Amino acid sequence: MRLAWDMVRHRFAAFAGTFVAIALGVGVVAGSTTLWASSQPETPQRLSATPVLVHSPSVGDNDDGYPEYRSWTIAEAAALTGRLAALPGVTAAIPDPAFYVQRVVGGRPTGDPETALTEGHAWSSAALGGYRLSAGAAPARPGEVALAGPAPGSRIDVLTARGPATWTVTGTTDGPGFYVADATAAALSAGVRLIGLTVSGDAEAVAAAARSAVGTDGTVLSGAARDRLEPESVTRIRWLGAQLLIAMVALGSFVAIFVVASTCALSAAQRRREIGLLRAVGATPGQVIRMMYAETLVVAVLGGAVGVPLGALAAPLLAPPLVAAGLEPAGFAVTGQPAALAGSFALGIVVALAGVWTAARRSSRVPALDALRDAAVEHRAMTRPRWILGVLGIAAGAALLIALPTMSTDAQSSAMMGAAMLLLVGAALLAPVLIAPLVRLTTWPWRRGATGMLVREGTLTGARRVASTAAPVLLTVGFAVLLTGTVSTISQSAGADEAADVPAALVAAPDGVPGLSDAAVAGQPGDSYLSSHALVTVGGTTTRYGVAGTDGLTGVVLSRELADLPRRLDLRFPDGTTTTLPVTAVRDDAPEAILLPRDLVRRHDPGALTPAVLLDGPAGPATGLRVLTARAYVQIDIDEEGEIVQIFLAVLLALGVGYTGLAVANTLLMATAARREEFRALRLAGGGTSHVLRVTSGEALLAVATGTLLGGTVALFCLLAARRSIEEEIGQAIELVIPWGQNVAVALVCALVAVVAAGVPVLRARAGSR
């Protein structure tokens, strides 16, 4: 251990690559996991003052794995509230109906449309958040409201599912939300799903009593369990953020292992002589392995010691951008996560040891006699395991690509990613073989000049060294082409698909609101439907379906996919009421799974909104409405999705390119530094520094070109294979879109880093020799 420490201290340059890779890797992982661990579900603030909450019963999980709840009917809720209020220790049982309301200022709807859907509440429920009036009086009649901000007596414009209204402010609250008289709230909301209990004494005792009182009519939540009441929209945002963070952790660790492995391999090759000497004076192969592990452990501990604080400090700085990008909910704050930091530190050590593994094993086989040989000569470019693994990787990757069309759609994308990784790693392993012919080809025009000759011969004899530089470039360019190509191709074809589904040329679409109110729709010529949902119970299982309330219907009309449902449907509406209706028709072009008469939907879902109106005449003016072309309307969704995908792409590519830069720079720094003698000889032979620089830059560019070419080719093959399988499946030609600009940029960054990294040691050597 002592020996390892001295080794590391003495030749820190050789370990710098490992150190930086581990420090950055641990930093990325520590930051990501801290953010991820900080993003835990929370009790919504407006329920935080309520120790015991009763939720309406779940009817099972939906396809996304979230529980699906039904509402209590007004009568059920009233009965339950009465039962709960009578329990000992309960000071009040308060039902919490929520409804859509949005403030309109200067004719423009304000605030976030999505959160506005549940901004309206009954006045009595203000107590659930511990909110009080700071001025004025509670709302008592329709058209009266209490909220934070405006002074009592003022009038505000609002928008509800019915349309625009002007309300009188009766009181000012010290918490967010619009509070109206309880009866008004009940009329505007679609059923009650939550009853809060304020208690005196022990909350857990009350919760237990409530549990037996409620039985199967609901779920009683107390303490930390109340966190489950986080709105699904917020949970979804956290989920999206978690996807990015998980990808960052995975990529960060994978690339860190890669960089550490290539750094260790190179430094082991350069230290062959030293290791031979150790073997000569009596180090067993096991001791050599242990020494290299110990060295790497020292570097990993140092790297971790830098990386952990780096990640811990960076995490809070990343929170605001994540919130802005819609990847963490508003109000997200980073908390200290010692477990995440400790885990990242440990991961750094595991990554480092995994990276040094092959290099250590190889070094342990160095014969003692190598102490007497000069290390600079590369014996063989390819070792047998390298051949075997390389060919296996290519073969397995190709087999996966060929088998692609036979797989299920779900398996295809992961199979393609797997194939790409196998092919890229295979190509990286076989790169030394491919480098010789590529070098001959590319240096052909310059074969007569001295520089051309030196670059050519240098790269041909140092194929392995060139391959170490080309490998990270290969990986990055490969993944860049693959990712950008996939994303662009999918968004291009998806856009075309959805636009085809929108028949009318012009659409009256929501503008700053979650959907169109009845009043806004009333003025528009054209087709529209009310968007709602219903729970359908068939043979004991309950499923939630989208419902469209349309004109000119009697009974239930089903879309084609639901044609198998029974002819009489048991439906439960958002307001909690149940009914059984006859199925009268099955339709192909239904906008939702189930079609119901509009007034039926309106009656059972007072909060239902209209997604858009397909216009067949000039649109009338209305608040929160704008007219768009069908294409632009569809594009809104695509852009929203595309924006997040672009963020994902940008972050992952930046991470990938960053690490490549590191790997390339490190390899070249080490390699060029080790070639000082060679370059001194070149200078003695009459070459100037510019000559040496030309040689190092030429070689670096050659390596980058090789990596780019190989990576790009592999990725292109993967994309073509993926396109073929998708085309076969949907029976329609797809245009392959590859954003060349982005990929060329990636390659150029690699080239720039490579030239600089190869040149710096040369210039430093010259500065030193003067």
Next chain:
Amino acid sequence: MTITTIGTAVRLRAVSRIYGTGESAVTALDAVDVDIAPATFTAVMGPSGSGKSTLLHCAAGLDRPTGGEVSIDGVSLTGLSERALTKLRRARVGFVFQAFNLIPALSAEQNVALPLRLAGRRPAAGEVREMLAEVGLADRARHRPSELSGGQQQRVAIARALVTRPAVLFADEPTGALDTTASREVLRLLRTAVDRHAQTVVMVTHDPYAAAHADRVLLLADGRVADVLDHPAGAPEIAVRMARLEER
């Protein structure tokens, strides 16, 4: 010549070393028999390419002969695993090369302690310092190899080779890269080790003056022992024998 198996520090029997195969095969050692008596100083001489280094590597267990048997301190090296061979080398063999004997990252002191540490032994207090003092470098204990002269580096290497009190110390042209004064110092050290500590030393050299320090000179030619010179009278005599060998 009487052969005593007991009390032989190194014994080579019909040792051959052939590099490569087929047409390009080079016979570096051709069925060599050599016995090195304990507490003696043996010099190995011969023209370039005669197999001196190969002989030394095979005798020291750094290289495996293609035929014959090598024993060190009565232990046969034939059939030993790499690990066992390493341990034997660590315990019974010391080694000094022409150059690059020291680990650049370690101080003189640490380099000397290395074989002990590799054997899993904590050097006793003063043990390493004493060794350095013996080669006259007590004041350079904390210096790195790059801060030492070539002669000093060789002396550290000798201290490193002797610290385990090995059965044999092998040295391959230890003075090859040194000037006369430094050479003399190194040779004096080796001679002292033999005389004072009954150390067995085998040294390859090109220099008759260096060989004159030995008790016995083996002259190699074409992979065979061509001549043996016991108790050489001095450098001139060795030079004459060498010249005669090269003439043949």
